[in-house]
Amino acid sequence: MRRIVVVGASLAGLRAVEALRREGYEGALTLVGEEPRAPYDRPPLSKQVLRGEWGEDRLDLRRGAGLEELELDARLGVLATGLDGRAREVQLADGSRLPYDGLLIATGARARRLPLGEGLSGVHLVRTLEDATALRDALVAGPRVCVIGAGFIGLEVAASCRALGLSVTAIEGLPLPLVNKLGVPMAAAVADLHRAEGVDLRCGVTVAAIEGDGRVERVRLSDGTAIDADLVVMGVGVAPNVEWLRGSGIELDDGVLCDARCATALPDVVAAGDVARWPNALFDETMRVEHWTHAVEQANAAVQRLLRGAEATEPFAPAPYFWSDQYDVKIQFAGRAREGDELQVIEGSVEARKLVALYGREGRVTGVLTWNRPPKLIAYRRQIAQGLSWADAVSSASS
Amino acid sequence: MKIVVDFDLCQSHGLCTQAAPEVFEIRDDGFLYILKEEPGEDLRGKLETAVRECPTGAIKVEG
Ligand SMILES: Cc1cc2nc3c(=O)[nH]c(=O)nc-3n(C[C@H](O)[C@H](O)[C@H](O)COP(=O)(O)OP(=O)(O)OC[C@H]3O[C@@H](n4cnc5c(N)ncnc54)[C@H](O)[C@@H]3O)c2cc1C
Numbered sequence: 224m225r226r227i228v229v230v231g232a233s234l235a236g237l238r239a240v241e242a243l244r245r246e247g248y249e250g251a252l253t254l255v256g257e258e259p260r261a262p263y264d265r266p267p268l269s270k271q272v273l274r275g276e277w278g279e280d281r282l283d284l285r286r287g288a289g290l291e292e293l294e295l296d297a298r299l300g301v302l303a304t305g306l307d308g309r310a311r312e313v314q315l316a317d318g319s320r321l322p323y324d325g326l327l328i329a330t331g332a333r334a335r336r337l338p339l340g341e342g343l344s345g346v347h348l349v350r351t352l353e354d355a356t357a358l359r360d361a362l363v364a365g366p367r368v369c370v371i372g373a374g375f376i377g378l379e380v381a382a383s384c385r386a387l388g389l390s391v392t393a394i395e396g397l398p399l400p401l402v403n404k405l406g407v408p409m410a411a412a413v414a415d416l417h418r419a420e421g422v423d424l425r426c427g428v429t430v431a432a433i434e435g436d437g438r439v440e441r442v443r444l445s446d447g448t449a450i451d452a453d454l455v456v457m458g459v460g461v462a463p464n465v466e467w468l469r470g471s472g473i474e475l476d477d478g479v480l481c482d483a484r485c486a487t488a489l490p491d492v493v494a495a496g497d498v499a500r501w502p503n504a505l506f507d508e509t510m511r512v513e514h515w516t517h518a519v520e521q522a523n524a525a526v527q528r529l530l531r532g533a534e535a536t537e538p539f540a541p542a543p544y545f546w547s548d549q550y551d552v553k554i555q556f557a558g559r560a561r562e563g564d565e566l567q568v569i570e571g572s573v574e575a576r577k578l579v580a581l582y583g584r585e586g587r588v589t590g591v592l593t594w595n596r597p598p599k600l601i602a603y604r605r606q607i608a609q610g611l612s613w614a615d616a617v618s619s620a621s622s
Numbered sequence: 623m624k625i626v627v628d629f630d631l632c633q634s635h636g637l638c639t640q641a642a643p644e645v646f647e648i649r650d651d652g653f654l655y656i657l658k659e660e661p662g663e664d665l666r667g668k669l670e671t672a673v674r675e676c677p678t679g680a681i682k683v684e685g
């Protein structure tokens with residue numbers, strides 16, 4: 224392979240070009256990214272950046288090392304608009320065409336926006352640095368905040384706003400926040416945590432309208448209730464950035480569809496990060512994972528597949544891992560939680576804000592959740608990937 | 623070359639153990655151990671990767 228193109232210059236794309244050089248690839252390397260700035264880190268956006276604790280300088284994913292030593296052709300601030308799989312060419316918005324021998328797709332996802340409150344000022348998203356700094360600046364005036372969607376981003380925004388002393392209402396359509404990720408008992412614990420910290424959390428209702436005259440004044444719920452608010456943050460999930468791949472021969476299904484080794488339907492085209500959907504053999508399930516560590520690990524796996532081919536690469540089958548910081552609780556989860564799973568808190572308690580809980584299904588441990596117990600998380604994460612049995616885990620925890 | 627990990631920042635995410643297994647290990651207790659405080663020059667590339675991949679910026683290479 225003499226020419227490799229990586230599209231998407233955020234976490235997955237950057238880790239991919241780093242891995243390519245580390246693995247000894249010496250050919251031409253091009254990194255294309257829509258955002259004009261050098262790759263930066265997103266997790267602090269809803270945490271330290273919103274609270275005004277970290278400036279932009281702390282977000283550099285290269286930690287000051289720059290892109291130069293990677294000897295690549297960085298095309299930042301340019302959108303990829305098309306892919307011709309037969310000609311093996313990527314088309315860019317500036318009209319240029321990039322021929323490739325190998326292509327890695329890492330275009331990630333963008334924040335969804337509800338079609339409400341259009342044209343009103345005071346409606347925010349949190350995906351890019353610009354989003355986060357605009358929200359941070361708007362919070363200085365001390366607005367009453369309404370967060371729509373109590374997923375990870377919404378809950379972190381709520382926590383950061385409470386840390387700033389703001390009044391916060393959070394609206395969640397599901398009966399409990401994160402119930403699809405953590406199951407009922409632990410989702411209830413998350414709800415209690417936010418209520419204890421002063422968030423007015425309303426679950427099982429949806430938003431009918433965002434009302435105001437030029438700017439946000441209130442949020443109208445589906446049950447007719449009105450919530451007075453000066454500022455709205457939408458945290459209603461993301462949509463994978465795949466539009467540029469339409470008609471390319473790549474299979475699209477809520478993301479770029481890959482095989483077990485991150486390869487797409489086109490030869491020598493792989494994908495990684497928030498944009499990629501692949502069958503994870505560890506869970507017998509096709510998944511798209513929107514988490515930091517996953518983007519790094521899948522970028523490495525996709526690079527292996529690109530450089531060494533299918534025969535020489537293991538299937539990519541991790542126990543997906545995420546963390547989230549809310550108030551003084553570091554929430555970490557690895558694996559997969561589904562409805563009807565067994566759940567056992569094997570250490571600590573919700574009240575102590577320190578706990579280890581295991582999720583199980585069909586005699587196997589399928590997930591581990593910790594609050595403020597990071598070392599336990601990584602230990603169990605590894606054992607889950609090795610097929611830890613429920614009986615062994617529970618008996619060794621109680622002994 | 624000296625490796626310094628700020629254990630107040632380290633969250634045992636474990637990415638460093640993937641980047642430089644010769645130097646970092648997470649044991650069964652879940653804590654991070656530094657196997658070589660002063661690793662040889664041959665490991666510099668891997669250690670720089672570990673520095674960058676650590677989600678919390680907890681690792682420093684001195685010298
Ligand atoms: C506010 C926030 C907080 C988060 N907190 C956590 C956390 O605590 N823990 C955790 O595990 N995860 C967290 N995440 C998730 C994590 O940041 C993502 O999983 C990670 O950024 C995914 O990386 P990626 O490179 O796959 O995609 P992205 O980061 O989405 O990057 C994709 C890049 O591709 C560019 N792009 C898109 N289309 C094109 C195109 N056609 N041409 C060129 N470029 C294009 C985009 O502009 C973008 O720069 C958080 C995310 C956000 C937004």
Ligand code: SF4
Nearest residue numbers: 632633635636638676
């Ligand atoms: S990668 Fe960073 S946070 Fe993770 S174990 Fe290593 S030093 Fe700690």
